[in-house]
Amino acid sequence: xxxxxxxxxxxxxxxxxxxxxxxxxxxxxxxxxxxxxxxxxxxxxxxxxxxxxxxxxxxxxxxxxxxxxxxxxxxxxxxxxxxxxxxxxxxxxxxxxxxxxxxxxxxxxxxxxxxxxxxxxxxxxxxxxxxxxxxxxxxxxxxxxxxxxxxxxxxxxxxxxxxxxxxxxxxxxxxxxxxxxxxxxxxxxxxxxxxxxxxxxxxxxxxxxxxxxxxxxxxxx
Numbered sequence: 001x002x003x004x005x006x007x008x009x010x011x012x013x014x015x016x017x018x019x020x021x022x023x024x025x026x027x028x029x030x031x032x033x034x035x036x037x038x039x040x041x042x043x044x045x046x047x048x049x050x051x052x053x054x055x056x057x058x059x060x061x062x063x064x065x066x067x068x069x070x071x072x073x074x075x076x077x078x079x080x081x082x083x084x085x086x087x088x089x090x091x092x093x094x095x096x097x098x099x100x101x102x103x104x105x106x107x108x109x110x111x112x113x114x115x116x117x118x119x120x121x122x123x124x125x126x127x128x129x130x131x132x133x134x135x136x137x138x139x140x141x142x143x144x145x146x147x148x149x150x151x152x153x154x155x156x157x158x159x160x161x162x163x164x165x166x167x168x169x170x171x172x173x174x175x176x177x178x179x180x181x182x183x184x185x186x187x188x189x190x191x192x193x194x195x196x197x198x199x200x201x202x203x204x205x206x207x208x209x210x211x212x213x214x215x216x217x218x219x220x221x
Contacts, residue, residue, distance in 0.1 A: 001212030
């Protein structure tokens with residue numbers, strides 16, 4: 001928790017002296033289940049055997065989504081193909097695509113102070129190849145404490161709202177899942193993305209105020 005406190009305090013002070021939130025690019029991966037129906041319990045009379053239901057063929061099926069975004073909107077996203085994994089090569093390829101989109105959408109961010117990447121310390125993110133790629137592209141890596149989804153905008157904001165969309169839905173295949181994701185991003189205004197990134201300040205402050213404690217929800221008077 002000390003590391004969480006130290007990093008949050010450092011970033012709070014830095015942003016106060018030289019605001020940098022709109023330079024942040026953030027990303028993460030998420031499994032999208034094909035079957036998002038909640039499993040319900042059975043009410044049984046005493047000595048009544050459990051009812052047998054046919055196994056849902058979709059129950060174990062899922063697809064991996066990777067999304068890159070900033071305070072202005074989506075920069076890049078991909079659904080992995082069957083058998084594909086997120087490794088350093090895949091991550092660097094996506095980095096290149098995202099960077100091209102960022103350079104077109106926000107040339108001032110790329111050409112002046114430079115973009116800042118906020119991601120976790122998953123192995124593909126911290127590999128030597130990825131580190132070299134980020135250096136070549138001119139990215140600063142924002143300090144981020146390990147195991148801190150409550151300080152990651154993609155976790156506490158983007159994926160939280162995406163979960164609300166897919167809750168209870170069933171996708172027949174990956175195309176269905178991809179269409180649902182496109183429906184999700186089409187429904188979001190620029191304020192959605194700005195709020196997700198700018199809420200970092202409140203979360204850093206709460207982390208400092210609680211001496212680095214973890215938290216799930218924020219409440220303010």
